[in-house]
Amino acid sequence: MSCTTVLVGKKASNDGSTMIARTDDGFFDVKKIVVIEPSKQPRKYRNVISHLEIELPDDPIRYTASPSVDTKRGVWAATGINAANVGMTATETITSNPRVLSADPLVEYQKAKNRREKDIPGGIGEEDLVYITLPYIKSAREGVERLGALLEKYGTYETNGIAFNDEHEVWWLETIGGHHWMARRVPDDACAIIPNQFGMDEFDLDDAFGKKKANLCSADLREFIKDNHLDLNQNGKFNPRDVFGSRSDQDHIYNTPRAWFMERYLAPYSHKWDGEDAEFGPESDNIPWMIVPDRKVAAEDVKYLLSSHYQGTPYDPYSGQDTGKRGIYRSIGINRTGVTSICQIRSDVPDAAKGVEWICFGSTAFSAMLPVYTNVDSMPAYLSKVSLDVSTENFYWSSRLIDAFADHNYGTSIQNIERYHSAVATKGRQIIREYDKKLTEGGDVSILKEANDKLSDMAKKQTTETLNRVLADASMHMKNGYNRADN
Numbered sequence: 001m002s003c004t005t006v007l008v009g010k011k012a013s014n015d016g017s018t019m020i021a022r023t024d025d026g027f028f029d030v031k032k033i034v035v036i037e038p039s040k041q042p043r044k045y046r047n048v049i050s051h052l053e054i055e056l057p058d059d060p061i062r063y064t065a066s067p068s069v070d071t072k073r074g075v076w077a078a079t080g081i082n083a084a085n086v087g088m089t090a091t092e093t094i095t096s097n098p099r100v101l102s103a104d105p106l107v108e109y110q111k112a113k114n115r116r117e118k119d120i121p122g123g124i125g126e127e128d129l130v131y132i133t134l135p136y137i138k139s140a141r142e143g144v145e146r147l148g149a150l151l152e153k154y155g156t157y158e159t160n161g162i163a164f165n166d167e168h169e170v171w172w173l174e175t176i177g178g179h180h181w182m183a184r185r186v187p188d189d190a191c192a193i194i195p196n197q198f199g200m201d202e203f204d205l206d207d208a209f210g211k212k213k214a215n216l217c218s219a220d221l222r223e224f225i226k227d228n229h230l231d232l233n234q235n236g237k238f239n240p241r242d243v244f245g246s247r248s249d250q251d252h253i254y255n256t257p258r259a260w261f262m263e264r265y266l267a268p269y270s271h272k273w274d275g276e277d278a279e280f281g282p283e284s285d286n287i288p289w290m291i292v293p294d295r296k297v298a299a300e301d302v303k304y305l306l307s308s309h310y311q312g313t314p315y316d317p318y319s320g321q322d323t324g325k326r327g328i329y330r331s332i333g334i335n336r337t338g339v340t341s342i343c344q345i346r347s348d349v350p351d352a353a354k355g356v357e358w359i360c361f362g363s364t365a366f367s368a369m370l371p372v373y374t375n376v377d378s379m380p381a382y383l384s385k386v387s388l389d390v391s392t393e394n395f396y397w398s399s400r401l402i403d404a405f406a407d408h409n410y411g412t413s414i415q416n417i418e419r420y421h422s423a424v425a426t427k428g429r430q431i432i433r434e435y436d437k438k439l440t441e442g443g444d445v446s447i448l449k450e451a452n453d454k455l456s457d458m459a460k461k462q463t464t465e466t467l468n469r470v471l472a473d474a475s476m477h478m479k480n481g482y483n484r485a486d487n
Helices: 098-103 127-135 140-154 221-226 240-244 250-254 258-267 299-307 396-407 410-440 447-476
Strands: 003-007 018-026 032-038 042-045 054-055 063-065 079-081 087-093 160-165 170-176 180-185 191-192 216-217 339-345 355-362 370-373
Touching: 003 087, 003 160, 003 170, 003 258, 003 299, 018 087, 018 160, 018 299, 032 098, 042 160, 042 250, 079 127, 079 180, 079 339, 087 127, 087 339, 127 140, 140 160, 140 170, 140 180, 140 216, 170 191, 170 240, 180 221, 191 258, 250 258, 258 299, 299 339, 299 355, 299 410, 355 396, 370 410, 370 447, 396 410, 410 447
Parallel strands: none
Antiparallel strands: 003 018, 003 191, 018 339, 032 063, 042 054, 063 079, 079 087, 087 160, 160 170, 170 180, 180 216, 339 355, 355 370
């Protein structure tokens, strides 16, 4: 599934929080956000795609998830924060190469050819990962360790990147072939950007096989690299992107331009991104996996990045100028996104309020992002009771309607969209500040559910008002508009 990921270390953020964020770019998947209590977590899990059965531990903890409403293809929990204030988002589909995939093939489901044979289950994948990992971890590092062990035991049928965060750390794990993996801790002062490619361009193998401070990997990764002649690096510097990733013409259209635009936004002064003497261009193969931003990064910046369509460049598909380059690169905010979230773990509030999940349904270019507390036993109906049929009674479908109307009337609708985004973020922050203070002053944790109801009611009001405006605007621009005075 094509997605875009942004990771923010605690010293790179404006408030000392860690953030992991991702657009879940499916095919118009209908999504919701729910809370899964330990009593609802099964002890035996069977996935749909690869028919694999997994025994799960007996001690799950509560967590949020954004599953598909239609579960015929599986749960696809996508993202969430658990009761230990650990966030996870899974997955960013990444690239690989034939050398890796031939040495450690993906573990795909094999259906029996006749009645005498048995089906051979496949490995784990995006359908499963949040569901079988997040309820069983107490730190971001534990997330890497648990998922790494699952990958080594069961294998995977696809190539993926997975992020974890807690109050102190952000970790990024990338799968390598069917059973191998590597993970790195994002430096506290840095942001990492992943646009559907194998991302890591540096890795300390000595640390991974030594103190394990900031690098972890599968137990035989060194031998795997050596025995299969995978190392393409020169001069002794190990660049895992060159070893395990891809460098294709399609990358230059679909993937690398997103990294270029986002890092250009984060560090406009530290590097030169435009012109003939630019350090990095939209099709550069050496755009860094991580970068130290020129200024602190807030949740609104992450939302802007994940909503972007190359504004201010010749590549913006909504540009009114015929640059000859409009729309040639895959935008970051696209039409078929199901859900986007920012899992934010804060450090300057009581433990009960540390986890805040910013949730956005539909195309991030037009839909608003709403913060909600995660330390609750259920989510408001406007966010969690989503039907497969279109309805203005939930955030998902209302957002999708706004997307469709505003896209076709971008020039006249965009001012309403910008006001909408600002209003939801501003009022959302006001409510979060109000209830942070109440909890700090001795309020019971149950008030967080009250806060979420208030946040949901606000989002519904702002969304309905915006939907009214963009529908009116779209109606004015219908092709069959005519007045008697027009003849």
